[in-house]
Amino acid sequence: DGGITQSPKYLFRKEGQNVTLSCEQNLNHDAMYWYRQDPGQGLRLIYYSQIVNDFQKGDIAEGYSVSREKKESFPLTVTSAQKNPTAFYLCATRPTRGVYGYTFGSGTRLTVV
Amino acid sequence: AQSVTQPDIHITVSEGASLELRCNYSYGATPYLFWYVQSPGQGLQLLLKYFSGDTLVQGIKGFEAEFKRSQSSFNLRKPSVHWSDAAEYFCAVGALNRDDKIIFGKGTRLHILP
Numbered sequence: 207d208g209g210i211t212q213s214p215k216y217l218f219r220k221e222g223q224n225v226t227l228s229c230e231q232n233l234n235h236d237a238m239y240w241y242r243q244d245p246g247q248g249l250r251l252i253y254y255s256q257i258v259n260d261f262q263k264g265d266i267a268e269g270y271s272v273s274r275e276k277k278e279s280f281p282l283t284v285t286s287a288q289k290n291p292t293a294f295y296l297c298a299t300r301p302t303r304g305v306y307g308y309t310f311g312s313g314t315r316l317t318v319v
Numbered sequence: 320a321q322s323v324t325q326p327d328i329h330i331t332v333s334e335g336a337s338l339e340l341r342c343n344y345s346y347g348a349t350p351y352l353f354w355y356v357q358s359p360g361q362g363l364q365l366l367l368k369y370f371s372g373d374t375l376v377q378g379i380k381g382f383e384a385e386f387k388r389s390q391s392s393f394n395l396r397k398p399s400v401h402w403s404d405a406a407e408y409f410c411a412v413g414a415l416n417r418d419d420k421i422i423f424g425k426g427t428r429l430h431i432l433p
Contacts, residue, residue, distance in 0.1 A: 210362075239420075246328070248409065248425035264420075296362055300421075307353045307411070308421060310362035 212311035218319050227282045227314045229297035235309070236302040238280035243267060243313075245295040252295075255280055256302060263303065277293065284316060287313050292318050310317070320348050323412050323424035330373050331430040340388060340395040342410030344362045348386055352393040353411040353421065354384055369393065380404070 213228045227240065237256050241249040251264030255274040269288025274280055284291045296317050298308035324343045324360045332338055344350060351370040355363040367378025374386040384395045393410060413421035 212362075246425065249423045251420060254420065294360075299365075307355070307365045307368050308363070310355075310364070312362045313360070314361070 210297055210299060210311035212295075212314050215312070215314060217272065217314055217316045219316060220319060222286045224283055224285050225316065227284070227295055227297075227316070229280045229282065229311060230278055231280075231297075231299045231309075232278065233299055234277070234308060235299035236277070238299045239298040239300070239308065240264075240270075240272065240275070240280070240282045241294060241296045249296065253281065260295060291316055321412070321422055323410050323422050324426035325408075325410055325427045328425075329428050329429045329430065330433060332400055333432045334432070335399050338395075338400045338404070338429070340408050340410075340429070342393045342395065342424060343391050344410070344412045345391065346412050346414065346422075348414040350377045352365060352384075352386060353413070354378065354395045355392075355409045355411060356380075357409065357425075359406075360367045366373045366395070366408075374381075400429075400431055402431050402433065405429055408417065 210231045219225045239254040240252040250266050252270050253272040255261035258277050261272050261274050271283045294312045294313050297311040300308050347355045353368045354366040357363045366382050367376050369376045369386045377383050382397050386393050407426045409426045410424040411421045
């Protein structure tokens with residue numbers, strides 16, 4: 207089945223640690239997105255990539271980094287500079303042609319301990 | 320500024336009753352519009368989308384939405400809700416160009432009374 211795999215589903219981070227969230231897709235979609243979701247705040251865009259080896263900052267990129275070395279993969283690193291990283295993180299993809307909505311992964315819940 | 324407003328944070332309806340979730344948007348270009356549903360701890364699933372043509376669009380799970388350009392609205396409806404419809408619903412708007420991003424509303428949480 208084609209889809210998006212986010213791993214791990216749950217992740218715990220100690221203060222001062224960097225952690226990397228994985229997002230892999232086999233939909234052959236060009237564009238990939240990372241969103242952060244907090245209760246009552248909807249979805250906020252962290253980073254997005256329209257093509258391999260290129261990505262742009264979203265609305266809340268501070269404290270995060272990404273890479274896009276392969277079309278299928280768009281990992282998100284939450285660095286120690288992100289002061290409030292506890293949240294639900296969603297990866298999404300979309301073809302860059304035509305009228306399509308996003309396809310979402312099932313999310314990773316990150317908790318700082 | 321581009322924005323999506325879902326005025327109701329929470330809505331409670333009885334099982335079997337009809338449902339309407341409101342969505343208003345502000346967008347400079349010709350928009351295309353979406354409704355997504357999210358169950359707790361899960362990703363978002365696309366219910367339906369509108370780009371052009373018939374302003375009443377049908378989606379999955381018995382949902383429909385009506386685009387009203389004069390009111391900048393795209394309200395979601397269902398004639399009879401089921402307990403399994405309890406979830407959070409997001410309205411979203413985007414435009415048809417390569418660099419566009421889809422903008423999401425803050426969501427409406429639907430509660431179903433037995």
